[in-house]
Each structure stands twice: as C-alpha cells, then as structure tokens.
Amino acid sequence: MARYILKRLLAMIPTLLGVAVLIFVLLRVVPGDVVEARYLGQGSQYVSQDLMNIERKKLGLDLPLWKQFTGWMGGLARLDFGVSMWTGSPITEEIKLRFVLSLQLALMASTIATLLAIPLGILAAFKQDTWVDYAVRVFSIAGLATPSFWLGSLMILAMLIVFKWVPPMVFTPLWVNPWENLALLIWPALAVGYRYCAVGTRMMRSTMLEVLREDYIRTARAKGLWMKLILTRHALKNAILPVLTVISTEFAFLLGGLVVTEQVFNLNGLGMLFVEGISHRDYTLIQALVLLVATFFLTVNFVVDIAYGWIDPRIRYR
C-alpha cells in the first residue's frame, strides 16, 4: 500500500511538470506582456520603448526563457510562488482568500449535487421506464443543459423582483460571519450544484440498474427482505463507487472552473482572478494559479483512488 501511494505521488511530478511547461509556453506565445498591458492598455500610446524595457528588466522579462523557467521552478522548490507582475504583492497573498471562497463554493455545490444525485439516481433505477424514471432523467438532463450563469442571473432577478432583496455583494469568510457568508454563497452553490447533479444522477441510475440485476439482490428479494433495506444496504454499497468518482472529478474541476458563475454573482474567486490575470498578462500569477488548480485536481483524484481501496476491500493495490 505504502509503495503504491509513493508510486502514485511520484507519477504526479511529470504531469505537473508538463502542466508547468505548457502554461509557461502558452503565456509567452500570446502577443503582449504585462508591461504593454499596463502602459498601452490605458490609452497612452506614446510610452517610450526605453521605459518599457526598464520595466521589463525589473520584472525579469528580459532574461532568456530557460532562465525565467528555471527561476520559477527554483522558487517553487522553496515553496516561493513569487510576486504578481501586476500588483507586485506576493502571490500567496493574492490567492489566499480567493482560494477559500472557491473551495467553499466547490464544496457546497458538490454537497448539493451529491444530495440530489444519489436519491434521484436510486429512484430512477428502481422505477425504471416508468414516468418517475422519465421525470428524473428530464430533471437532471435539463440541469445539465441550463447554463449555470443564466440560472444564477434568473435567481438574482427573481429575488430582486419578488423579495426586493439582493444577496450581499462582499465575501465574508465563514468564520467571521457565517450568516452573511452563506447568504452570499448558497445561490451560486445551488445554481452550480443543480447543474452538476445530472452527471451523478445518470451514473447512479446506470450502476444501480446493473447491480439490481445481480444474483445476490434476487436472493435478498426471495428471502422477503424489504426493498428499502435491499436498496440501501445491499445495492447502494456496490453501486456507489463510480458515482463517487464522477462527483469528485467534478468537484476537482469546480475549484478553478467556475469562471462564468463567479462573474454573474460578482464573486472574487479563483476563476475571476484567472480572467483578470489573462487580461493583465500577469505571467507569474496565472502560472501559479494554473499549477494550483492542476495540483488540486491530481490530489483529489489520488485521494479518491486511495479511498476506493478503503471503501471496497476487494480492491488491492500493487
């Protein structure tokens, strides 16, 4: 087991290195850099090239690419993410609070998705090909089809028109004021959670259908066990693993993938930071952000794989 964990952890390194190289190159292929974005973006067309070159030198943008890359990697090895090229403040400072926000939103959305997906999926499988099954499928596919940014703006609109109430516009961490915090985040979490429950529901339904056809389920029914007991005790245990996988994969992507939803709800999360960073051509910030999201994704996948062995003792790792 320990060997397997070590092997998996080591396998993450080349992938992360690949991500780092890819984003490093991609950023530098894009025309323009942070200095141009700062000076030319403000409409002042006549900034002298010398001034811009001095600025570039300050930021280390005049160094050869390999030097820039090894410098970045060296910093990472010392857990130093550097400073944002745009604001000049340390990247850990820039990311910290936004990470908290995005993580909380991702957790809340995944919880809502799970709470919807598991019962709905079981229900649909149990009542296969009846109107209940169709209703559940239509409900979940409709969720997948509805852009969460549109659903979000409808929610805000409805609250505005019906209750004359607007969600708070400033993020307060959960530990400062839980009420304010939840009043802000529950709506985007609902909009996103509804959307992502579809994937889980579909998976729950199809694995449940498979399991319900197994011999041991027939035996349990023949023994005269309650259907409720069979579903929750016998079938669910064997059907839930793939559902956990898809939901945790979704969760891992939600951390950095809520760019549009954050825009609608005016949330200052990682997605918003990413879009800002791109428009400012803030290399150091985007590099750190992308690497963070990728690391998070790989770690979640890794934890799920390990959890598999714990949930299902038949799975052995070598």
Next chain:
Amino acid sequence: MAAAPQTLEELSRAPAPRARWRGAIANFVRQRPLGAVGAGIILLTAALALTAGWIAPYDPLANDFGAMLSAPSAAHWLGTDAFGRDVLTRIIYGSRTALTVGLGASFIGATLGSLIGVASAYFGGRVDMLVQRVMDVFFAFPVIILALAVVAILGTGAGNVILAIATPMVPRCARVVRSSALTVREMPYVDAARASGFGHGRIILRHMLPNVMAPILIMGTAFLGEAILLEASLSFLGLGVQEPIAAWGLMLRGAAVEFAETAPWMAIFPGLAISLAVFGFNLFGDSLRDALDPRLRTQ
C-alpha cells in the same frame, strides 16, 4: 429491436435498405421517446438556422431607436434589446452561431481525438505511454480554463472559438476511443491486415477507425451540447463570438444584465434558447448511447 439476419435465407428476406432505415427510426421513436423528443428539438433548431433568412421577422442587425427595450408585444413577440433589435430575430439567427460552433468544434475535437486515440492504441508501447502522459497534462486543466487559454492566444471570433472549444475535447475523446481501440487491435483482422503488408496509416484509418465508430459517435453527440454551452459561456464573458453577430451567450451579456429588472425578457429568452437546444442534444445523445453501447443497454 428485430434480431439481425443470421442466415442467407433471412438475409434475402431482410427489407430493402430504405425500409430498414424507416424501421430503425420507428423503433427508436417507440423505444426511446425521450431520444425522439431530443431529435425533434435538434431538427427544429436546424430548421430555424437554415431558414433564418425567411422566417425571422426583422433584420438581426437593424437598430430601431424608436423601439428600444420595448416589452414583448404583437410587433416584437419577445421584445427588443437596448438597441431596439428584435430579440426573437436574434434568437433565430443565434441558432446559426450555436450550431456552426457546436458542430465545428465537436467535429474537429472528435476527429482529432479519435485519430490520436486509435493511433495510440495501435502503436502501443512507448508511443502509447507518451501520448497518455501528454493527455494527462491536458486533463488537469478545467475545460473552460483551457478554452480561455486558447482564446487568449488566437483571439476572439467564431473560427477561433471553434478551435478553443475543440481543444479540451481532444484528450477526452482520445481516452475513450483508445480504450475501445485497444480491444479492436487484438482482433485477427488487424493482424491479417498487417500480414498483408498494409501500412500503418491504412490499418488505422481503414481497419480500426470504422470499428470504433460507435464510441466516436457517442462522444461527438455528447460534445455537441457541451460545445454550445461553452460557446455561450465564452460569448457571455465577452471572449467568444463578437458583436454584432447574433449569439445567445452574447445576448445575455451587457445590457441584459444592466436592465434585468426593467427588461427581463432580454435575460430570459436567450437563456431559454440555450437550455432548450442543449437539452435536445443531451436527450438525443443519451438515447443514442443507450442504443449503441451494448454494455449500457438498459433492457
């Protein structure tokens, strides 16, 4: 579904191709009513896109400053936007953008992805290893981030948006197709083709690719809905299709947010159009998967 003809005698009694198609479609409608509803929505969207020039009541680009932000009425069924442009007309024309980008992106994504997937399975060994590692790298990015990165490089506009949306789809398709192609690779006919001295390209394209068509088709239809949504998201962010082209995501942006309280029709109807179209593609794709993939068949 009727059993496939087994003997020569049955084969000779099998209906003519056209009748067989009709029979297959009738079967699909009967057995998968949800899929049929999806197909209906898709056909409707396609019809709107093709006939936009004739059925749209107004010019999608014509400003009418006398009728800015007017509520739904007999003249403007779904109201007008901040420039006095008819919302219904722009939704009808928007279906063109959605379908072009959706079809283009999923076609490019599925084609490239399946070529990479089949080649990776066929060559195996180190090539396969390398390709898989590269795909892992792409997998670690959230879809929208990858699409945004491509837009940042190529710039906005419909053509670039198609490429941006196709990019995250390539590794997803490649992974699924590779796993199917791995079983196809062990088939005797692939060995036979190799023994006959056919080149790698011919074996991959003519012998293996046709036999993994089912997963490619499934992935392709699944992508379609996702691609339309992604296009809407990018356009909503202002990083996709650009004004004044009619696109659903674009219609939800700017003035639609500003005047949401006084002119909610601008925020409601284009979103409905997106949801309905994607809903249709997803329903159809789901049923298609059930019908084509025997492992997931529910009967």
